[in-house]
């Protein structure tokens with residue numbers, strides 16, 4: 001799914017890769033005189049490396065003009081490319097197939113890497129390299145497997161030394177959609193890994209071609225007369241056709257009298273192996289000693305050289321496979337964290353458990369079922385339905401897109417499609433039943449904060465009840481014996497769910513209306529922090545990478561918060577509710593002190609009430625305060641932590657976030 005800029009980039013990349021591959025395939029089979037295995041090598045590598053594969057093909061292998069392939073492909077660097085191509089074509093195919101399968105099976109990343117190495121090596125050795133050798137060199141299949149083993153081992157080690165760290169760091173990086181084969185990002189990581197692997201394996205391949213250990217590029221033509229007659233396939237068997245190819249190639253090369261060839265020994269290996277199987281450029285080089293025209297190569301690498309190169313390749317492989325485990329948790333699998341997108345600043349190390357990652361992961365945009373602008377308010381009072389004297393409320397959780405500012409929308413966990421959830425307004429002594437249906441991608445529960453009720457109605461997941469699974473529901477029922485300012489919130493994965501919006505006000509009027517501390521205006525303030533980066537919403541929490549950058553009162557950030565309108569002399573009861581999840585907000589009112597009349601739903605006896613102008617509203621706390629409008633003008637209610645009155649660290653219209661204006665008329 002397209003949720004990040006990289007997704008669009010990758011879509012373009014893979015279209016280009018498709019076009020590049022189509023061109024290489026077309027050109028290989030129509031114009032390029034080389035063995036079929038080599039044609040497929042370039043086609044596969046172009047599929048994996050996209051436009052880069054095409055570039056390599058055109059620069060190193062595509063016959064520039066008819067008859068020039070032999071001379072064109074002779075330089076050692078191109079022979080090295082050819083050798084790397086048939087290594088990468090086999091190895092990468094094995095690695096990518098293994099990666100897709102292990103991801104689907106849900107194996108831990110470190111096992112993935114080992115399976116990928118084995119599969120890549122096997123694919124390269126048994127299929128690509130040995131079949132390739134056999135078609136070029138003749139001999140039995142197992143002879144070729146034996147001869148290919150050491151070159152393939154060295155090449156594969158370097159290939160994986162480059163590819164493994166790319167996979168480890170990017171798959172267990174910040175966007176773990178890279179672990180899901182259903183995501184473009186997975187294939188993008190594979191492509192990038194192949195490019196890095198190709199680069200890492202190339203120097204070794206150049207050396208091995210030069211030493212006659214591996215083949216590079218070759219030319220294979222149909223005899224002239226057959227092409228002239230327009231016949232697609234040689235009518236006669238391999239040996240005779242091979243002879244014809246041989247003669248013709250040599251004839252061409254003589255005509256071209258390539259002056260650039262045969263520097264002092266530099267092309268020796270390429271020249272040597274070319275002449276060795278007699279299908280290409282062959283014996284022009286002064287240093288060439290292999291003009292015998294028979295099958296097989298005669299490697300001139302010494303045992304110490306091979307041992308040293310092999311040893312270093314093993315070290316490189318070990319480093320590439322093991323070193324990333326120092327930084328990222330390679331014990332996790334696609335099933336543990338696949339698809340999770342982490343907040344940019346989250347510190348993830350080799351010990352970070354999958355549950356921590358899932359807790360902090362972004363709300364996936366594909367889960368959003370509705371999108372609302374500023375015209376839809378949160379905290380709307382929910383009408384009860386009467387059933388046999390019981391007040392019945394239906395609550396339903398879901399993922400919505402919610403506007404906190406005109407141009408900022410968060411992906412929130414909502415109750416009845418609003419943030420905060422609907423206000424439940426009841427009277428002391430009411431019997432209430434609340435049916436909660438869960439439409440979230442994860443389980444949830446609801447806790448009735450501060451209420452005295454039967455234990456099984458209290459809500460803590462796995463403690464008093466089984467969490468409500470996605471699609472499930474639970475019936476809460478109790479009699480409200482208390483009165484005052486309360487609230488409800490999720491009590492399952494609270495760290496994540498409440499921080500994404502699962503809470504709402506529960507206002508209980510006293511049974512005796514005389515017990516209500518009266519004011520001319522009554523305003524509820526529910527606080528919340530948000531973390532939004534790169535278009536994605538993460539649950540904010542007091543943890544690295546979880547620090548919030550938006551703050552809301554009743555689901556809106558200033559200047560989109562309400563304005564409270566009143567007249568001089570009138571009183572305003574503000575009910576602060578600590579729906580904030582991980583942060584404390586010293587809430588302050590301008591224009592003179594207020595009287596604190598209730599705390600946590602409990603009315604404070606008259607003699608103990610006190611004046612203040614700031615109260616620390618910690619998570620879960622409630623303060624009812626009564627403020628009198630003494631003078632006309634615009635007076636603020638705001639959090640006294642400066643950062644909490646900004647929107648993404650920016651002040652607009654005098655502030656942001658946790659700020660409400662009281663507009664007092666004379």
Ligand SMILES: [Cu+2]
Nearest residue numbers: 585639641644
């Ligand atoms: Cu604050």
